[in-house]
Amino acid sequence: xxxxSPTQTQGQQPGRAPAPAAxxxxxxxxxxxxxxxxxxxxLGTLATVVSLxxxxxxxxxxxxxxxxxxxxxxxxxxxSTPALPPAQPRNVVLGQLGxxxxxxxxxxxxxxxxxxxxxxxxxxxxxxxxxxAVHAPAAATAVLAxxxxxxxxRFLLLLGIGSVLLVLIGLVAAKTGAIAKYPSxxx
Numbered sequence: 001x002x003x004x005s006p007t008q009t010q011g012q013q014p015g016r017a018p019a020p021a022a023x024x025x026x027x028x029x030x031x032x033x034x035x036x037x038x039x040x041x042x043l044g045t046l047a048t049v050v051s052l053x054x055x056x057x058x059x060x061x062x063x064x065x066x067x068x069x070x071x072x073x074x075x076x077x078x079x080s081t082p083a084l085p086p087a088q089p090r091n092v093v094l095g096q097l098g099x100x101x102x103x104x105x106x107x108x109x110x111x112x113x114x115x116x117x118x119x120x121x122x123x124x125x126x127x128x129x130x131x132x133a134v135h136a137p138a139a140a141t142a143v144l145a146x147x148x149x150x151x152x153x154r155f156l157l158l159l160g161i162g163s164v165l166l167v168l169i170g171l172v173a174a175k176t177g178a179i180a181k182y183p184s185x186x187x
Contacts, residue, residue, distance in 0.1 A: 040180075047079035047173040051166055058165070064154070066162045068144060070096070073137035074163065078170040082182035086135045089167045090187045091128075095135025096163045097156060099124035103145025104152045117146040 035041070052067055052075050059066035074096065078087045085091055099121075106120035124142040128134045145155065167183070174182035 043173075043178040044080040047169070047178045048075050050173075051075040051079060051169040054165065054169060055162055058161075064158050066158055066165075068141075068159075068162070070137040070140040070144060071159075071162045071166060073140065074135070074166050075169075077135075077137070078166050078182070079173060079179055082170060082174065082179050083184050085184075087170070088183050088185055090185070091133045091135040092167055093160070093163045094131050094133035095128050095138035096141055096159055098127050098131055098133065099135075099138035099142040100145050100156055100159045102127055103142035104150075104155065106142070107146045107149060112146060112149060114147075117143040120146050 036044075052072055055067040055071060055075075074092055077084070078092065081087055086095075102124050103117075103120045106116050106123070110116045110119075120142040121139040124139045125134075128138060141159065144150075170179065170182045173179040
């Protein structure tokens, strides 16, 4: 016999709501999402490769660097997790451009250093939250702007073009069935 009330469970204190249940472990003992299957994995990978090759090809054709590390991460997010908020056009474009601009302002005010890059990346998170456009690769864009000292207008223009191209490639990939429905919302 216990001194618990009929509605009280083991380990629960009187007057408190029960703790939420832990997520059920998937097959294999992990709470990680299941493998999406061979076809979506292959098609998402191919869509990512195509999007990055397009950025490289356009960069080579114009003599401007369009394929930068943060956009490679953006391509992966758009092509492998198209329904998630960071993949949506608003988040991709505003997150990248806002963080790029913030990095340029940081370097103009404080100069080039790893310290400034760290502060710019951190502040870009706050900016993206305010803009309601969180996109993790964009924090790296702020770092890039500080450490590489690009020409500001050219950098932002190319960053915008690259971001929009990745959104357009996501649209084409979704229309052809290579990836799931994209976008979930525009703005």
